[in-house]
Amino acid sequence: MASMDDDTPETQPDPRSPTAAMLVIGDELLSGRTRDANAYHLAQWLDARGVALREVRMVPDEKDAIIAGVRALKSQADMLFTSGGIGPTHDDITAEAVAEALGVDISVREDALGILEEWYAAKGEEVTDARRRMARVPEGAALIDNSVSGAPGFVVEDVFVLAGVPAIFSAMLDAADDRIARGPQTSVYTVIGEGGESTVADGLIALEEAFSGLKIGSYPGKTGQGGPLCIVCRSFDEKVARQAALAVEGLFRAQGVEPEIVEGYGPMRD
Amino acid sequence: MASMDDDTPETQPDPRSPTAAMLVIGDELLSGRTRDANAYHLAQWLDARGVALREVRMVPDEKDAIIAGVRALKSQADMLFTSGGIGPTHDDITAEAVAEALGVDISVREDALGILEEWYAAKGEEVTDARRRMARVPEGAALIDNSVSGAPGFVVEDVFVLAGVPAIFSAMLDAADDRIARGPQTSVYTVIGEGGESTVADGLIALEEAFSGLKIGSYPGKTGQGGPLCIVCRSFDEKVARQAALAVEGLFRAQGVEPEIVEGYGPMRD
Known part of the structure; x- marks a missing residue:
């Protein structure tokens, strides 16, 4: 991750600005069912921190499309943010795809599982098999707190993997704030x-x-x-x-x- | 362009669906100044016509970024729609970039200039140098009517180049309706x-x-x-x-x- 002190002569908009890209994942955006809100929110959030958002891509819930997007965008920017596809259902394949794009293993992690167990226990509920999927985290990732619905996001190799539901996306972003490089204000x-x-x-x-x-x-x-x-x-x-x-x-x-x-x-x- | 009768065995979501991609162009979207409305509108509009929108990319007002986006997306889908960057100001570089991406010449075209002259004459105004830029059209392009503000969009090699202002984008899309391939309804x-x-x-x-x-x-x-x-x-x-x-x-x-x-x-x- 670039920091404010780095000499980064190759970034495009201004040599002093850390750069970011975003991958928005979900069939519902491409079919017109849902109007994306997260790219707009992220753009403003990064702008306030002096980070230059360089590109946003929207792709369907398909593993190959996600992998291609992660690889291409990661190579172009200091930080990559993904939105969507980390819930408990069959169409939530982002964590697996990110792991594959980066060439790292993925498995159910005890710390993530512990968070889920505590969250659902407080509601008198169980961690079902479906919910257990949300504890699958790529090797080397740090968890990102989810104050809205429990199941954490994560960051691995400066790829921030966040939820698609706007209230959760926004809460996770704020929880990751101290990991975000800052640039000069415009x-x-x-x-x-x-x-x-x-x-x-x-x-x-x-x-x-x-x-x-x-x-x-x-x-x-x-x-x-x-x-x-x-x-x-x-x-x-x-x-x-x-x-x-x-x-x-x-x-x-x-x-x-x-x-x-x-x-x-x-x-x-x- | 694919038509309903084509045998197109290689498209991904369903072999019978024509595919589309979109390139949304504008610094204002990446800085968070503006929330894009055109991708959402296009997604619904294409869905109603049985066309599968496969990917949307948002890039800044930079020639290299636009050229790379046009080339990559054009190779992935039957039709490409661009939004933004065809106005009269210095940051409007989409027409030039599209021409360069496709390797065709671009120049002020008489038919486009005629439309502008008629539009502004009706308001008692002149076609200034800045406005004249809006008559620059790539070789081989067909014009797309703009009922809102005169200056036309165009389509060249199944790349539909439309305005960024939502009311104009939408009007141009409707004006191009008979050039859009149809697929089966979902x-x-x-x-x-x-x-x-x-x-x-x-x-x-x-x-x-x-x-x-x-x-x-x-x-x-x-x-x-x-x-x-x-x-x-x-x-x-x-x-x-x-x-x-x-x-x-x-x-x-x-x-x-x-x-x-x-x-x-x-x-x-x-």
């Missing part, structure tokens, strides 16, 4: 004005070139018809982001539009 | 009962093995704490899906739970 200013994207488009290219270490994103309203246009200026250097926002303000004014500058991403689009 | 029944997943887990494996062409998914409530448990039975054979649902009903009853069977996916999780 400063973000958003300039919000009326108009279509082409209102300020011509000026943005020159602007991004003029400021070193600046990233500008242009986001029209949800309908694509009017609504506020958001120009997002991001930089590791707070001054650069702020000065770029002032320059974008100037682009709007040159078109007769009086924009607003806010810190952060401005109105989110959900 | 029959879906969902058995809804109270209890945790392990209530019926032990019986599901045997069930999936007993019915040929049956897929069963097990989905706990959103919180992971009680709430309705949904067991989804899917098959191309309506009888198989229905009989499996009745068998799942029996698994619930054996646990003293009286479940409900509904056609379709039951309560969606958003």
Whole structure:
């Protein structure tokens, strides 16, 4: 795992940022039954920690697809997060697939089994064969606490294997917080004005070139018809982001539009 | 493009289903600024047409990442849908990247430019240099109508290049409907009962093995704490899906739970 002190000259967005990728696992996402919530949550959670999420992949509950995803994404990022497929049913094959992708053994671990026994005993229930599956953990993994439903997640070789149910995914992520590398905070200013994207488009290219270490994103309203246009200026250097926002303000004014500058991403689009 | 009549013995989920993949493009999704809506919409839209969505990838506004995504996904599925990066601003690089991924030229096309001229003329506006970028289309592409904001999408070699703004993405998808291969409908029944997943887990494996062409998914409530448990039975054979649902009903009853069977996916999780 990269740390804040590492010299990591090869990562892409900024040499100082630890990178992450995500593998979202589940037939229900690809059939349209369920709208994924975990990628959105993870993106915000990592952004707040200065970690650059580089790619998200969504694959079905198929061993080959999961193995291919784990291998490809692990090679591209410092940390990989998986979501889904670690419950007690037959379609929960993530733990096995991750173990196979990494070439390590997997078996029922006593510490994981102990957690399950204690959790279900408190409810007056047994650890059935199906539940026992949730104690299968790859060799070398550290368990991740699950305060919502007992059965733990785990992390092995910087692959964080978390549940798919959003409340559990989120709780496990928080439980793993002290294992996550931190990077420098990105400063973000958003300039919000009326108009279509082409209102300020011509000026943005020159602007991004003029400021070193600046990233500008242009986001029209949800309908694509009017609504506020958001120009997002991001930089590791707070001054650069702020000065770029002032320059974008100037682009709007040159078109007769009086924009607003806010810190952060401005109105989110959900 | 595969059609309903094709013999396509190599596709994975079912030999008769055309397959699709999706590439979602945008820094704003990976930073957590925006929650993607298009993958969820496309998944439902394709499911209704009997097309199996096999994988979704989310990548940043970077040419290399887009090119790698297009090449990898195109080789895995009959159709590829991209979302995002075809607007007028400097961060809109999808059309160029797709052309490069496919090894075809790209230039401003007269028909696309004509559409833009007519659209903006109706609003008393000009086609600026920035807007002119939206008329850049890869060689061999067919245009896809954009009833929301004028600038067209396009399809080239079964790669459908669509806008990222949800209202425009959706409109373009509908405009491309007659170019989409159809597959057989999946029959879906969902058995809804109270209890945790392990209530019926032990019986599901045997069930999936007993019915040929049956897929069963097990989905706990959103919180992971009680709430309705949904067991989804899917098959191309309506009888198989229905009989499996009745068998799942029996698994619930054996646990003293009286479940409900509904056609379709039951309560969606958003």
